[in-house]
Amino acid sequence: MNDIIPTTKSTLTPLAVEVTRGAVVESRHRASCAVVDSAGNLVQSWGDVDQAVYPRSAIKAIQALPLVETGAAEAYGLGDGEIALACSSHGGEPFHVATVEAWLVRIGLTEADFECGAHLPAHGPSSEALLRHDHAVTQIHNNCSGKHMGFLTTACHAGEPTKGYIHPDHPVQQRISAVIAALSGVDLARVPVAVDGCGIPTLALQLKGLATAMARFADPASQPDGRGAAMTRIHQAIAARPEMVAGTGRLCTAIIRETGGAVLAKTGAEGVFAAALPGLGLGLAIKVDDGAGRASEVAVTNILKHLGAIDDAVAARLADFMVAPLKNIVGRRIGDVRPAATWPQ
Amino acid sequence: MNDIIPTTKSTLTPLAVEVTRGAVVESRHRASCAVVDSAGNLVQSWGDVDQAVYPRSAIKAIQALPLVETGAAEAYGLGDGEIALACSSHGGEPFHVATVEAWLVRIGLTEADFECGAHLPAHGPSSEALLRHDHAVTQIHNNCSGKHMGFLTTACHAGEPTKGYIHPDHPVQQRISAVIAALSGVDLARVPVAVDGCGIPTLALQLKGLATAMARFADPASQPDGRGAAMTRIHQAIAARPEMVAGTGRLCTAIIRETGGAVLAKTGAEGVFAAALPGLGLGLAIKVDDGAGRASEVAVTNILKHLGAIDDAVAARLADFMVAPLKNIVGRRIGDVRPAATWPQ
Numbered sequence: 001m002n003d004i005i006p007t008t009k010s011t012l013t014p015l016a017v018e019v020t021r022g023a024v025v026e027s028r029h030r031a032s033c034a035v036v037d038s039a040g041n042l043v044q045s046w047g048d049v050d051q052a053v054y055p056r057s058a059i060k061a062i063q064a065l066p067l068v069e070t071g072a073a074e075a076y077g078l079g080d081g082e083i084a085l086a087c088s089s090h091g092g093e094p095f096h097v098a099t100v101e102a103w104l105v106r107i108g109l110t111e112a113d114f115e116c117g118a119h120l121p122a123h124g125p126s127s128e129a130l131l132r133h134d135h136a137v138t139q140i141h142n143n144c145s146g147k148h149m150g151f152l153t154t155a156c157h158a159g160e161p162t163k164g165y166i167h168p169d170h171p172v173q174q175r176i177s178a179v180i181a182a183l184s185g186v187d188l189a190r191v192p193v194a195v196d197g198c199g200i201p202t203l204a205l206q207l208k209g210l211a212t213a214m215a216r217f218a219d220p221a222s223q224p225d226g227r228g229a230a231m232t233r234i235h236q237a238i239a240a241r242p243e244m245v246a247g248t249g250r251l252c253t254a255i256i257r258e259t260g261g262a263v264l265a266k267t268g269a270e271g272v273f274a275a276a277l278p279g280l281g282l283g284l285a286i287k288v289d290d291g292a293g294r295a296s297e298v299a300v301t302n303i304l305k306h307l308g309a310i311d312d313a314v315a316a317r318l319a320d321f322m323v324a325p326l327k328n329i330v331g332r333r334i335g336d337v338r339p340a341a342t343w344p345q
Numbered sequence: 346m347n348d349i350i351p352t353t354k355s356t357l358t359p360l361a362v363e364v365t366r367g368a369v370v371e372s373r374h375r376a377s378c379a380v381v382d383s384a385g386n387l388v389q390s391w392g393d394v395d396q397a398v399y400p401r402s403a404i405k406a407i408q409a410l411p412l413v414e415t416g417a418a419e420a421y422g423l424g425d426g427e428i429a430l431a432c433s434s435h436g437g438e439p440f441h442v443a444t445v446e447a448w449l450v451r452i453g454l455t456e457a458d459f460e461c462g463a464h465l466p467a468h469g470p471s472s473e474a475l476l477r478h479d480h481a482v483t484q485i486h487n488n489c490s491g492k493h494m495g496f497l498t499t500a501c502h503a504g505e506p507t508k509g510y511i512h513p514d515h516p517v518q519q520r521i522s523a524v525i526a527a528l529s530g531v532d533l534a535r536v537p538v539a540v541d542g543c544g545i546p547t548l549a550l551q552l553k554g555l556a557t558a559m560a561r562f563a564d565p566a567s568q569p570d571g572r573g574a575a576m577t578r579i580h581q582a583i584a585a586r587p588e589m590v591a592g593t594g595r596l597c598t599a600i601i602r603e604t605g606g607a608v609l610a611k612t613g614a615e616g617v618f619a620a621a622l623p624g625l626g627l628g629l630a631i632k633v634d635d636g637a638g639r640a641s642e643v644a645v646t647n648i649l650k651h652l653g654a655i656d657d658a659v660a661a662r663l664a665d666f667m668v669a670p671l672k673n674i675v676g677r678r679i680g681d682v683r684p685a686a687t688w689p690q
Contacts, residue, residue: 019615021399021539021540021615022537022538022539022540022549023537023539024397024399024537024549026398026615026636027615027633027634027635027636028634028635029617029635052369053371054366054369054371102640103664108638115675116675117673117674117675117676118674128476131473131476131477132476132477134479142674157610173448186551189583192367192368192369193367194366194367194369194630194679194680195366195367195673195677195679196673197673197674198673198674198678199674199675199677202366204369211649218375228658234382235614237507270366270371270372271372286371289372289373289635290372290373290374290495290635290637290640291364291372291637292635292636292637295635328462328540328541328543328544329461329462329464329487329542329543329544330461330462330544330590331462332461332540332544333537334540334541334542335539344668
């Protein structure tokens, strides 16, 4: 399919997403996007792909590589569900929670060993049900608890203390930094480090560096044996259990499911989206200037379509993410989030 | 205080608000702002003040004028609490709910007469408490229920059918359109009309038109007797009961309270903020391009400071809205929402 990818073209014109209400564009978003191949070549770009971007949760599949590479996943007999959950920003739906609970038992730890903090399930109905039953909100409900399970499992397998596993100098985070450096080609000694929502380090990669890491994830054959095999294992798990990566009604789950795993797309906070396209041997990364998730969702689906990574049939099944209807409180459609007329054709 | 206002200056450079995480600016917002006097002169501006903007909830104090002008508020013996609530986007806190419930009894209607739809209280703890007690979510919890009470009360007083009061051709909405036309100076026959979140019409005024309406609200002496008196009555009610306009921890309430009612500020969805500055005889309107409320909040407090509408002491008490700390799930401060270095001094 590589022949449908345009030749290298770099432009400073960002992608434009607009929010309509009636006949008026009420709000406007701008996004940058880098598309890179596994050799690290910038294949296509819009906006500023040199900007420093915190990948946030968009890089979780890569943060899960040590879980498989160290042999921890195999040693603890983790299945597709657990491995997919290690790459997730899950909604805290009952099946997510049950999987984390059973996994905790398997590694001999408890909810108190998490260092991610507690918040209500991101999935609205699950959150409401939890409160109506007057249940406690725990760290298991944190959308990052699957990722943290991967961290804890790796530490247990390596015989490392689990306490402090979120700190940059803990071996868990050191292994992850090494993986990110190798895949992104970015010299991490020179990038700013900040604290993510769940307490772990987040490294400000250039947008094209994030896309490069995703491209290499999309091409396991380009990697040394152990790493390539771990990528393939994670790819299989995500493709088999897309509901674990996000959940009901969520775009990441829908893209993975509707493409049969040919596109591994993952959202991150502050308007980041990243995707590995194994079929095309490409990676992409998107950053919305203002951090709006509603814009990154519309941007990623329409760029995937533009790249030929999703066809007309898949686009039709993702219609509500290509042009996202906005409804008011009584359910009346009052506008849309849609690509602007300047969208690349 | 008028002498501190710069002379008329129009610029296309928008205001810039940035979101930091660690040492990096993670996201960026741009806003336009119009500052107008009650004669309709543009006193100062940033960005595009000719753009069509739906005022959304930022215009609620003006939408409440017919409630007072028609004599409905007096006929039903409404106090400061009810009148302030008619201008509110309230949090659905218990005192908001109780006020609406008692007011419904006073006009002989029930919750079923609302046409705004039901949603969970915007105030998080109130929402959680409602669910933990397994109570029903009703239209009374809708953040616009106070405004709708104003509409219903006016219809009852005028002997009009309450059914259909949200439709553009109902006398309730016709009266409001006439008020908006008179105060904004905008020919409403030529502006797009869309549907607001709560089902009523929202009219796409130019940003400077919205600011003009606020400026006239700030200068009741410029208005005919009945209208000027209604403005004064609403101003008094809002100043007396700022907690009714928004609620606990909310910026609108804080600005009104900390300025003793010298600044009447009101947020609207999609990054709109409007304010009437009676002390300065000015009105202002802000629109964030991308619709982000976090940016409109930082923009309005810093513009009020720039204009001299709030002094250093008030700014200090509003510190967390001038530069808004961002905390992660475990409460660690990881960044800020702040004016960019280019902010007007």
